[in-house]
Amino acid sequence: xxxxxxxxxxxxxxxxxxxxxxxxxxxxxxxxxxxxxxxxxxxxxxxxxxxxxxxxxxxxxxxxxxxxxxxxxxxxxxxxxxxxxxxxxxxxxxxxxxxxxxxxxxxxxxxxxxxxxxxxxxxxxxxxxxxxxxxxxxxxxxxxxxxxxxxxxxxxxxxxxxxxxxxxxxxxxxxxxxxxxxxxxxxxxxxxxxxxxxxxxxxxxxxxxxxxxxxxxxxxxxxxxxxxxxxxxxxxxxxxxxxxxxxxxxxxxxxxxxxxxxxxxxxxxxxxxxxxxxxxxxxxxxxxxxxxxxxxxxxxxxxxxxxxxxxxxxxxxxxxxxxxxxxxxxxxxxxxxxxxxxxxxxxxxxxxxxxxxxxxxxxxxxxxxxxxxxxxxxxxxxxxxxxxxxxxxxxxxxxxxxxxxxxxxxxxxxxxxxxxxxxxxxxxxxxxxxxxxxxxxxxxxxxxxxxxxxxxxxxxxxxxxxxxxxxxxxxxxxxxxxxxxxxxxxxxxxxxxxxxxxxxxxxxxxxxxxxxxxxxxxxxxxxxxxxxxxxxxxxxxxxxxxxxxxxxxxxxxxxxxxxxxxxxxxxxxxxxxxxxxxxxxxxxxxxxxxxxxxxxxxxxxxxxxxxxxxxxxxxxxxxxxxxxxxxxxxxxxxxxxxxxxxxxxxxxxxxxxxxxxxxxxxxxxxxxxxxxxxxxxxxxxxxxxxxxxxxxxxxxxxxxxxxxxxxxxxxxxxxxxxxxxxxxxxxxxxxxxxxxxxxxxxxxxxxxxxxxxxxxxxxxxxxxxxxxxxxxxxxxxxxxxxxxxxxxxxxxxxx
Amino acid sequence: xxxxxxxxxxxxxxxxxxxxxxxxxxxxxxxxxxxxxxxxxxxxxxxxxxxxxxxxxxxxxxxxxxxxxxxxxxxxxxxxxxxxxxxxxxxxxxxxxxxxxxxxxxxxxxxx
Numbered sequence: 061x062x063x064x065x066x067x068x069x070x071x072x073x074x075x076x077x078x079x080x081x082x083x084x085x086x087x088x089x090x091x092x093x094x095x096x097x098x099x100x101x102x103x104x105x106x107x108x109x110x111x112x113x114x115x116x117x118x119x120x121x122x123x124x125x126x127x128x129x130x131x132x133x134x135x136x137x138x139x140x141x142x143x144x145x146x147x148x149x150x151x152x153x154x155x156x157x158x159x160x161x162x163x164x165x166x167x168x169x170x171x172x173x174x175x176x177x178x179x180x181x182x183x184x185x186x187x188x189x190x191x192x193x194x195x196x197x198x199x200x201x202x203x204x205x206x207x208x209x210x211x212x213x214x215x216x217x218x219x220x221x222x223x224x225x226x227x228x229x230x231x232x233x234x235x236x237x238x239x240x241x242x243x244x245x246x247x248x249x250x251x252x253x254x255x256x257x258x259x260x261x262x263x264x265x266x267x268x269x270x271x272x273x274x275x276x277x278x279x280x281x282x283x284x285x286x287x288x289x290x291x292x293x294x295x296x297x298x299x300x301x302x303x304x305x306x307x308x309x310x311x312x313x314x315x316x317x318x319x320x321x322x323x324x325x326x327x328x329x330x331x332x333x334x335x336x337x338x339x340x341x342x343x344x345x346x347x348x349x350x351x352x353x354x355x356x357x358x359x360x361x362x363x364x365x366x367x368x369x370x371x372x373x374x375x376x377x378x379x380x381x382x383x384x385x386x387x388x389x390x391x392x393x394x395x396x397x398x399x400x401x402x403x404x405x406x407x408x409x410x411x412x413x414x415x416x417x418x419x420x421x422x423x424x425x426x427x428x429x430x431x432x433x434x435x436x437x438x439x440x441x442x443x444x445x446x447x448x449x450x451x452x453x454x455x456x457x458x459x460x461x462x463x464x465x466x467x468x469x470x471x472x473x474x475x476x477x478x479x480x481x482x483x484x485x486x487x488x489x490x491x492x493x494x495x496x497x498x499x500x501x502x503x504x505x506x507x508x509x510x511x512x513x514x515x516x517x518x519x520x521x522x523x524x525x526x527x528x529x530x531x532x533x534x535x536x537x538x539x540x541x542x543x544x545x546x547x548x549x550x551x552x553x554x555x556x557x558x559x560x561x562x563x564x565x566x567x568x569x570x571x572x573x574x575x576x577x578x579x580x581x582x583x584x585x586x587x588x589x590x591x592x593x594x595x596x597x598x599x600x601x602x603x604x605x606x607x608x609x610x611x612x613x614x615x616x617x618x619x620x621x622x623x624x625x626x627x628x629x630x631x632x633x634x635x636x637x638x639x640x641x642x643x644x645x646x647x648x649x650x651x652x653x654x655x656x657x658x659x660x661x662x663x664x665x666x667x668x669x670x671x672x673x674x675x676x677x678x679x680x681x682x683x684x685x686x687x688x689x690x691x692x693x694x695x696x697x698x699x700x701x702x703x704x705x706x707x708x709x710x711x712x713x714x715x716x717x718x719x720x721x722x723x724x725x726x727x728x729x730x731x732x733x734x735x736x737x738x739x740x741x742x743x744x745x746x747x748x749x750x751x752x753x754x755x756x757x758x759x760x761x762x763x764x765x766x767x768x769x770x771x772x773x774x775x776x777x778x779x780x781x782x783x784x785x786x787x788x789x790x791x792x793x794x795x796x797x798x799x800x801x802x803x804x805x806x807x808x809x810x811x812x813x814x815x816x817x818x819x820x821x822x823x824x825x826x827x828x829x830x831x832x833x834x835x836x837x838x839x840x841x842x843x844x845x846x847x848x849x850x851x852x853x854x855x856x857x858x859x
Numbered sequence: 860x861x862x863x864x865x866x867x868x869x870x871x872x873x874x875x876x877x878x879x880x881x882x883x884x885x886x887x888x889x890x891x892x893x894x895x896x897x898x899x900x901x902x903x904x905x906x907x908x909x910x911x912x913x914x915x916x917x918x919x920x921x922x923x924x925x926x927x928x929x930x931x932x933x934x935x936x937x938x939x940x941x942x943x944x945x946x947x948x949x950x951x952x953x954x955x956x957x958x959x960x961x962x963x964x965x966x967x968x969x970x971x
Contacts, residue, residue: 062961073951087947091877091913098913762930764931813923814923816921
């Protein structure tokens with residue numbers, strides 16, 4: 061018996077080494093010395109033949125690792141771009157094109173299942189199929205995408221050694237279908253335009269009433285607490301939201317992903333009159349998830365028809381943000397609400413028939429399969445109704461989502477138009493093909509600056525889309541598009557600049573309702589203030605503003621808190637902390653503790669004031685914005701009997717809470733929390749230690765991201781660095797006879813986690829340093845400066 | 860036994876697939892007379908060989924591979940990764956050599 065015991069034990073151990081256990085990969089093959097993880101050869105581009113090319117393509121690599129692709133026609137350009145991008149970013153490309161396709165579990169196993177189930181149920185597969193059919197009718201877009209996919213697959217076909225992530229996951233890279241890349245676009249669209257709080261607000265309204273919601277989450281605050289992208293004067297009457305709304309019968313809602321705080325962007329453009337050089341200046345930084353590799357891939361694209369430089373998503377052809385010799389362009393997220401929810405009523409608990417306007421409709425059910433690594437599958441039933449896709453059922457009730465992101469657009473063609481746009485007019489014209497996600501695009505040429513709120517901007521009556529709506533009486537089309545004449549856009553405003561930072565688009569005097577929920581006004585106000593304050597701007601000024609870390613919101617809230625707190629109820633340490641805050645210059649510095657004290661104190665105070673007035677949704681609680689708190693503090697200081705006093709009392713206690721008491725208790729709670737999280741020594745409570753910003757690996761492999769970084773800034777500052785979100789790309793462009801540009805793409809282009817330059821530029825980025833990019837006039841100039849030159853030639857049979 | 864084991868396991872680990880180490884340990888165990896210190900010596904040498912060769916390969920990547928893999932396995936330092944690899948090699952060799960030894964003993968008895 062003892063003998064068999066040892067044999068069985070040895071076999072069990074062998075199986076563990078081969079198969080792994082739980083999240084642990086099979087360590088036997090992984091740590092094999094000859095062919096396992098140690099056997100790593102950095103992938104480099106080599107000159108070679110590529111079937112499908114019509115002509116020779118030259119790629120020069122500059123000292124920053126940026127490829128400059130010179131082709132004689134567009135098809136060859138995108139094919140080469142696909143090959144080059146796959147060489148640098150294959151694993152990232154693979155995982156990012158799986159997210160909305162419901163294919164994550166196939167790669168990473170059960171831990172991807174929740175994502176897969178959500179996106180399949182949300183109708184992403186059908187949405188992409190529809191978009192791909194629409195692209196089929198647009199030959200130019202289709203050709204662009206197909207050439208790119210051909211290039212990617214040529215790289216996969218010749219691959220000898222897969223990137224290390226595949227070894228860890230014990231899978232082999234597969235060829236890509238063009239639809240996978242449409243999914244990449246959908247993933248970013250959902251990330252930017254899937255923002256919604258309708259479900260939470262409906263629940264709060266259900267308990268406390270609509271007026272309660274409108275008070276805590278107002279469409280507009282007084283001007284001092286607001287900021288708007290649109291600089292034009294308007295003279296219309298503001299639209300007031302109705303104080304009554306449909307009351308949903310749902311007791312519970314499904315969880316719906318929330319937009320990540322800190323996700324957004326800044327862009328601004330300075331007109332020639334305000335620029336030291338006398339030509340337009342442009343700045344843009346996109347705040348997305350901080351990942352290694354970076355979401356962006358930097359490149360120069362050259363054909364006889366255009367010469368452009370910028371960044372593309374690491375799974376899409378062309379450029380998303382960039383510049384050419386005549387113009388520069390770049391977006392911030394428009395944030396305008398394009399996701400609505402309807403409650404419908406089915407015939408019975410299992411039926412697909414539902415009643416709308418006294419007429420029966422039948423939902424179209426489809427069975428979708430999600431494959432799970434290891435051979436298992438999960439069947440998911442997707443139901444499409446004419447009002448949207450069914451997300452949830454409760455008895456006879458159904459919750460459907462109508463998302464403009466499901467409507468096919470032609471965004472790739474819009475981006476293609478930018479590559480050879482010669483002026484602001486042509487730049488703006490390109491966006492007529494843009495639908496979602498709605499973006500605030502700025503365009504500049506040498507003498508003009510312009511802004512457009514590009515995309516499918518819904519035309520809504522005031523308040524529409526704030527709560528779950530009644531599908532029983534819904535009319536199709538559910539939402540119409542705002543007429544072109546009302547589209548928010550501006551050109552060469554008198555103030556001499558344009559800027560956006562995900563804040564509200566239109567002021568109340570525009571008389572148009574676009575939605576209520578935008579990012580806080582802080583970044584926009586700070587940029588406005590800085591741009592107004594200086595007459596002649598230089599690129600260095602633009603870079604400095606991108607790195608600005610002054611917290612405007614803290615300037616509004618903290619003085620109130622400092623006046624309110626009762627010193628005699630505090631310990632000596634707490635009083636010393638107050639002294640630090642009194643002397644604070646409102647800059648969010650990584651190595652100081654003031655920002656930590658302020659951020660935690662404000663959160664705790666907000667919790668004490670509003671915590672009993674909102675509902676808890678799982679572990680997340682939708683709280684009023686900081687600007688609403690600032691307004692409350694201003695009102696109550698001016699008049700303690702202001703109606704806002706009602707929020708101060710805690711419904712859960714018999715006692716009558718006061719503002720000073722709440723501020724004091726919030727500070728004490730802050731102190732206790734910081735001791736619990738960071739230890740008793742306040743010197744350790746630095747912003748860096750509290751926030752711990754870092755780049756995560758694109759596939760969320762532990763250890764494959766960056767270390768914790770010492771970097772200034774927060775969600776509320778122009779340099780918007782949050783825990784795992786921040787400026788993933790910064791650019792400043794000075795137009796002129798030949799444009800000059802300064803850029804930062806932390807992580808660089810190399811996606812190999814075992815390469816020494818995988819974390820390239822991360823330190824520069826954390827210190828706010830930019831590098832001037834090499835934008836070449838032609839191939840000869842590029843060749844002279846290249847550290848490596850690669851030639852792709854057509855294979856003989858094609859030639 | 861230790862130096863013989865070190866040379867043999869290093870050659871096996873360097874030249875053959877990962878499953879060759881347990882196979883070799885099993886065969887040695889099967890062939891050798893049952894002595895506990897044989898198991899101990901060979902397993903120790905196999906663990907050391909595996910950790911040392913991994914360390915050499917890691918040097919070619921400037922230590923980046925061990926840094927990332929240590930993070931992946933939630934180890935606080937890359938050095939501990941080599942300790943883990945040592946343990947993997949040690950346990951693999953020990954279990955399979957022990958299995959070979961006890962089976963060999965059983966076979967001998969059966970033959971008698």
